[in-house]
Amino acid sequence: MNERRLSVLVFSLFFSWLLAFPFEGQVLYALAAQYEFAVSALIFGCISAHFLGLFACGFFVRSMQAAKKIMLISIAFCFAVSGAFFLPPSILWLLALPAASLLAGICVGAWGFYYKSFTPANERIKTAADGLIYSNILMIVMNMAAIYLLPHAGLALSMLALAAAFFFVLRLPAREGSDIAAAETSEVSPGKPLAFLCLFIVIITINSGLMYQVLNPAFAHHQWLVSWYWAVPYIIALFIMRNLPAKASRAYLLYVGIAMIGLSFLAFMILDRSAVSYLIVDTLMLGACGIYDLFWWSILGEMLDFGNNPAKILGIGLSANVLGVLLGGLLGQTITGFGAENVYSSAIALSVAFIILIILPLLHKQLSRLLQNHVYLTEMNAMPPLEQEKAVKNVTLLANLTERESEIAALLMGGRTYKMIADELFLSENTVKTHIKNIYSKLSVNNKTELIKLLLDKS
Numbered sequence: 001m002n003e004r005r006l007s008v009l010v011f012s013l014f015f016s017w018l019l020a021f022p023f024e025g026q027v028l029y030a031l032a033a034q035y036e037f038a039v040s041a042l043i044f045g046c047i048s049a050h051f052l053g054l055f056a057c058g059f060f061v062r063s064m065q066a067a068k069k070i071m072l073i074s075i076a077f078c079f080a081v082s083g084a085f086f087l088p089p090s091i092l093w094l095l096a097l098p099a100a101s102l103l104a105g106i107c108v109g110a111w112g113f114y115y116k117s118f119t120p121a122n123e124r125i126k127t128a129a130d131g132l133i134y135s136n137i138l139m140i141v142m143n144m145a146a147i148y149l150l151p152h153a154g155l156a157l158s159m160l161a162l163a164a165a166f167f168f169v170l171r172l173p174a175r176e177g178s179d180i181a182a183a184e185t186s187e188v189s190p191g192k193p194l195a196f197l198c199l200f201i202v203i204i205t206i207n208s209g210l211m212y213q214v215l216n217p218a219f220a221h222h223q224w225l226v227s228w229y230w231a232v233p234y235i236i237a238l239f240i241m242r243n244l245p246a247k248a249s250r251a252y253l254l255y256v257g258i259a260m261i262g263l264s265f266l267a268f269m270i271l272d273r274s275a276v277s278y279l280i281v282d283t284l285m286l287g288a289c290g291i292y293d294l295f296w297w298s299i300l301g302e303m304l305d306f307g308n309n310p311a312k313i314l315g316i317g318l319s320a321n322v323l324g325v326l327l328g329g330l331l332g333q334t335i336t337g338f339g340a341e342n343v344y345s346s347a348i349a350l351s352v353a354f355i356i357l358i359i360l361p362l363l364h365k366q367l368s369r370l371l372q373n374h375v376y377l378t379e380m381n382a383m384p385p386l387e388q389e390k391a392v393k394n395v396t397l398l399a400n401l402t403e404r405e406s407e408i409a410a411l412l413m414g415g416r417t418y419k420m421i422a423d424e425l426f427l428s429e430n431t432v433k434t435h436i437k438n439i440y441s442k443l444s445v446n447n448k449t450e451l452i453k454l455l456l457d458k459s
Contacts, residue, residue: 002118003114003117003118003172003173004118004119004127006118006168006171006172007111007114007115007118007119007127007172008127008130008131008134009134009168010071010111010114010165010168010169010172011108011111011115011131011135012130012131012134012135012138013135013138013161013162013164013165013168014075014104014107014108014111014161014162014165015108015131015132015135016134016135016136016138016139016142016158016161017078017082017142017158017159017161017162017165018050018104018108019135019136019139020138020139020142020143020146020154020158021082021142021155021158022043022046022050022097022100022101022104023046023047023050023101024043024047024212024329025139025142025143025158026142026143026146026147026154026227027142027143027146027151027154027155027158028043028085028097030146030147030151030154031085031146031151031152031155032089033151034151035088035089037089037093040333042093042094042097042098044326044329044330045094045097045098045101046097046098046101047101047322047325047326047329048098048326049098049099049101049102049105050101050102050104050105050322051105051319051322051323051326052102052105052319053101053102053103053104053105053106053107053108053109054105054106054108054109054315054316054318054319054322055105055315055316055319056105056106056315057105057106057108057109057110057311057312057315058109058112058309058311058312058313058314058315058316059312061106061109061110061113061309061311062309062311063113064113064114064117064173064174065174066110067110067111067112067113067114067174067311068110068169068172068173068174069174070103070106070107070110071107071110071111071169071172072166072169072170073103074103074104074106074107074110075107075162075165075166075169076166077099077100077103078100078103078104078107078162079159079162079163079166081096081097081099081100082100082155082158082159082162083159084096085155086152086155105315105318105319105322106315108314108315108318109311109312109314109315109318110311111311111314112304112310112311112312112313112314112315113310113311114172115127115128115301115304115310115314116304116305116310116417117310117417117419119301120416120417120420121301121302121304121305122302124297124298124301124302124304125241125242125294125297125298125301126242127301128294128297128298128301129238129239129241129242129294129297130242132238132293132294132297133235133238133239133242136231136234136235136238137235138161139231140227140228140230140231140232141157142154142157142158142161143227143228143230144227144228145157147223147227148227193303193306194303194306194313194316194317197296197299197300197303197317197320198316198317198319198320199320200296201296201317201320201321201324202320202321202323202324202327203324203359204258204292204296204324205320205321205323205324205325205328206324206325206327206328206331207261207285207288207289207328208289208324208325208328209324209325209326209327209328209329209330209331209332210328210329210331210332211285211289211328211332212325212328212329212332213328213329213331213332213333214268214332215264215268215281215282215285218268218273219273219277219278219281219282221273222275222278225275225278225279226278226282229278229279229282230282230286231286232286233282233283233284233285233286233287233290234286234287234289234290234293235290236287236290237286237287237288237289237290237291237294238290238293238294241253241290241291241294241295242294253291253295254291254292254295256291257287257288257289257291257292257295258288258292260284260285260287260288260291261284261285261288263284264281264284264285264288267280267281267284268281293321296317296321300313300314300317300318303317389410392406392409392410393406395409395443395454396409399439399442399443400442401439401442404425404435405435405438405439405442407425408421408425408432408435408436408439409439409451411424411425412436412451418432418433418436439451
C-alpha cells in the first residue's frame with residue numbers, strides 16, 4: 001500500500017469513529033436512549049472541544065514526527081474513552097468524551113502533514129473525497145449496528161475502527177528530515193485568503209447545524225430510512241464531484257449547491273412528514289453538503305502549499321467548519337423551542353437559510369478576488385500539459401537551466417512535492433533542494449509561487 005492510500009485509510013477509520021460517536025453520532029444517541037440519559041449538552045460540549053482541538057493543533061504540532069506521535073496518543077485515548085461507554089452513565093461520560101473530542105481535533109489537524117506530503121496539490125480534492133466517502137460509509141454501518149443490533153455493537157465497531165487506525169498510523173513515516181514543512185517552506189502567507197475561506201465555511205455550514213436540530217427531529221419517526229439513507233446523497237455528491245473533469249467550474253457547482261439548500265428548506269416547509277418528503281428534503285440538503293464540503297476542502301487542500309505548517313492551515317480551516325455546525329446547532333435548538341412542527345420554526349429556519357444564500361455570493365466574489373493573487377490555486381492547475389511544457393522550455397532557454405533543473409521545474413509546476421520529485425527522479429531530497437535553489441538563483445525568484453508566476457508569464 002502506498003503512502004497516499006495509507007494516509008486516506010487512517011483518516012477514514014478515525015473520522016468514521018468521530019462521525020458515529022462524539023460528533024452528533026447515532027452510536028452516542030443510541031447509548032443515551034438505552035439509559036434515558038440526556039446528551040444534548042454533552043454533544044455541544046464535544047463539538048466545542050473538537051473546534052478548540054482543530055484550531056490549536058498547528059500551534060504546537062510543527063513536524064511530521066510530532067504529528068505521528070500526537071495521532072497515536074489521540075487515537076489511544078479515544079479508544080480508552082470509548083470503552084468507558086460500556087459502563088452506565090457517570091461523571092466519566094461528561095468529562096472523558098469532551099477531552100477525547102479535543103484530542104480528536106488535534107489528531108485530524110495533524111493529519112494535514114500526510115495530506116500535504118503524499119498527495120500533489122492538484123490531486124488533493126480526490127484524496128479528500130476518498131476520505132470523506134469511506135468514513136461516511138463506515139459511519140452508516142456503525143449507525144445501523146447501534147440501532148438494529150445493540151448500541152454497544154455500534155460502539156464496538158467504532159472502537160474496532162480506532163484500533164485499525166492506530167495500527168495503520170504505526171506504518172506511516174515520521175521522517176523529520178524529509179518533512180515537507182522543513183524542506184519546502186513557502187514565503188507566501190495564506191493570511192487573507194484563509195481568513196475569508198474560514199468566514200465562507202462558517203456561514204455555509206450554519207445550514208448543517210440547522211439541519212441537525214430542525215430537519216432531523218421532524219423525520220425521526222422514519223428510523224429505518226433515516227438510519228441508512230441519511231448520508232447516501234452526501235456520498236453520491238462527493239463521488240460525482242471527485243470524478244468531474246478538471247475544467248469543470250467549482251464556482252458554478254457551488255451555486256447549484258446553494259440553490260439546493262434553499263429548495264431543501266422550502267420543501268421542508270411545504271411538504272408533510274412522510275417518507276417520500278424525507279427523501280426529497282434529505283437528498284437536496286445532503287447533496288448540497290457534499291458539493292460545498294468538497295468545494296472548500298479542495299481550496300483548503302491546495303492552500304497547504306502556502307505555509308510551512310499544514311497542520312495549522314488544515315486545523316484552522318476545519319475548525320471553521322465545526323464552528324459553523326456549532327452555531328447552526330445552537331440556532332436550531334433555539335428555533336425548535338417554538339416547537340419542531342410549528343410553522344414558525346420552519347419559517348425562521350428558512351429565513352436564516354436565505355440570508356446565508358444572499359451573503360454567500362458576495363463572500364465567494366471576494367474570496368475569488370483574493371485567490372487571483374495565488375496562482376497555485378488557479379491558473380497553474382488549469383494550464384494544459386502542452387502549455388506547461390512550452391513555459392518550462394522558454395524559461396530553460398532564458399536562464400540556461402540544465403536538463404535536470406528543467407525537469408525539476410516541470411515537476412514543481414505539476415504540483416509535485418520535494419519528496420515526490422526525489423522518488424520520481426531517484427534522487428535524494430537534499431539533491432532536489434540544491435537543484436531548486438539553483439533554479440531560484442538563476443531566475444531571480446525567492447519561492448515556488450514566484451517561480452510559477454514566471455512560468456505562467458512565459459507560457
